[in-house]
Amino acid sequence: MAKNSTKLTKQEKSWILYDWANSGYGIIVVTAVLPIWLVAVGKNAGYSTADTTAFWSYANSLSTFLVAIAAPILGALADYAGFKQRLFTIFTTLGIVGTAGLALVPNNKMWWLLFVFMIANIGYSAANIFYDAFITDVTTDERMDRVSSNGYGFGYLGGVIPFLIFYALRGFMSTTAGVMFGFVLAAAWWLVWTVPMWRNVKQANYLPLPAHPIQEAGSRIVKTVSHIAQYPEIAWFLLAYFFYIDGVNTIFTEASLFGKAVGIDTTTLLTVLLAVQLIAFPFSILYGRLAKKFNTRNVLIGGIIVYVGIALYALFIENAAEFWVLAILVGTSQGGVQALSRAYFGRLVPKDHASEFFGFYNIFGKFSAILGPVLFGAVAQLTGRVQLAAGSLIILFGLGLGIFLALPRLVSKVQAKQPY
Template sequence: MIKSRSNLSSLEKYWILYDVGNSAFIMLVSTIIPIYFKNIAAANGVSQANSTAYWGYAISISTLIVAILAPTLGTLADTKGYKKPLFTLFLMMGVLGCAALSVPMMWIIFLVVFIIAKVGVSASLVFYDAMLPDVTTDERMDVLSSLGYAWGYIGSCIPFVISLVLILSAEKFNITSAEATGIAFLINAVWWFLVTVPLLKNYKQVHYVEVEKHAFANAFKRLGNTFKDIKHQKEIFTFLLAFFFYIDGVYTIIEMATSYGKDVGISDNNLLLALLLTQVVAFPFAILFGKLSKKYKTKDLIGFCIGGYFFIALFALQLDKAWEFWFLAVCVAMFQGAIQALSRSYYAKIIPKEKSSEYFGFFDIFGKGASFTGTMLMGITTQISGSSKTGVAFISLMFVVGYLIFKKAAGMQKS
């Protein structure tokens, strides 16, 4: 199933499978869930601009919660025996939250349940990313991280296509579109859990901090020490600052694309099919960038991806036709997996391995903080101006700032 599987260990394959699982829910977040939410909000008299803003606020709240929790949870997870239980806890929060979305409810309650599920998946990724040093070597991190995103994209298409066929053919099954969407949420929740089982059964924490007692109290103490250390480790701190700015635009484009497309008049079917194409195209490009990392420096590839996203944001400013949305979807697919995978592996190689969860907690602060800033900015500017394009203009500037700071961070790299 997985490319070059003969070169992958069983544990590396199981690690990749979690990307296949959680990507199913992440795919829903960028496609079916916002469309479903905007439709039930419209049925209750909420305007298009306001529903886009409320969706942005919900994403912002979920990312803010994780950004606050991530450093403490990450520090605790570095304690021997804690990483897998914490990963499992938030995995189940996300899976059960996804399943709960299938229950008919008011739009405001729907957003609350969505926030719970979003917190679950986002927090689980803190521990999942921190497992990377436990399951592979430094030399294999770029490739494995890229394969994770690649197979996540293509694997998530399986439950998504089933869901899409079910929703678009609801009448043939003698059910309503809303009922079909509810069943789709259940299908994706079950898929997410089942493909994660091999990792849950076989993962063992290799790198950890020995703490004999008072793990919680010790975690807070270590957290303070790590925060001081990061401020003095210029390469790590500068990279995190750059990551904050450029990933802001990436996450906002991913999470707001469907809502934005709907606002500029793209039909639901075109939105869903174009975003499905994004997953398919992203698969080979994520693998391609993983292979390119063997020939070119990771920092140069990340810089190239940031530039690509900047031009994508500029193109989105004039988007008003279905074919343009399709073209934009393909362009996003070219860089989406690469910029996330290479950023993850780049960071994993410059941090202390025994404190991987702790440091990835801070990685999540900068990543989720950026997502919070971007989606909140998108929501506020859309409500003030009455147009989503104002928010996109601000987002494009984030790529410029992120690129300039990243070039400075890359210049500090020792090798």
């Protein structure tokens, strides 16, 4: 089927299904079960909710930091023939094994739980470098908004199904058994739905394999960085992305602990998180359609502005009803902002160097995921109020929005200074 058809191709569908596959990890491990479980384990160990929030934030930051420093070389290596699939498989397997391994950690070992989580998170984060880069292999520039938005949209729906299974069955188990079941379920879901990606998605754009790939990859990175002025739009977009995606990721990782800290009971919190997933599914796809009508850049700016409002509103959250409003607002824009950012960047990069550039895309995303949780955790620990911690994220959204709004003018200035 031609890629200009209105229907999704087999490769596009298989690529989208990986977002469906790893979203069970996203909602069960990162957003819902593990952070709530950590609060309970932390209390048993004598730690306050604010302290546990800080430890969880630091574990997220450290694991993403390790991926961030490796992202450029991993991305550059993945541009060589055969490497993208190989590296994707290695890190996906690490993530799946780490997720299943969470179920083996005793319920009184908080530090071991955080360590195994970091292993799983490294696999999850690194695999996404190659998954994101595969978008240039499976579709065209014209279809990229749609395919990327469908990936995030169906990813949210794919996260809902294992979460619903967990939600329905946990009442028939002890608390500990229910948590362990959730971890195993997330790992199994991830494994099964990754199979279409492994079977059908191939690297279409690549560089010839050199005699010394690691050395050559390093040289390419140095050359790209030294000639970054040749790519001013990419450079300025990455800086804007660094700030605003930091806020998006931080809200995602801290949502459960925020809810617990403002007094939301576990059942209500799980229901809210489920609702967010259901809301995010149609809105992610809607963002893709709006981008086709109103331009990707304009719709992306609108999504960032929504997040500025979310950060301001978080300052005043005191009860479950207000938390519901906050969650719904997040659900309307989270997937759309992520999807259009990926599609916008995918159009900018040279296709045969896509993995290298997506390595930089991910290093900015991962380093941003270090700053945000540290900011959130530090403010929560210093003030004892998670509302102030969430409100502090307006700094990140404001910086990202300001740079993105100024991007055309900044690019014009750089191009005007370039010799011809």
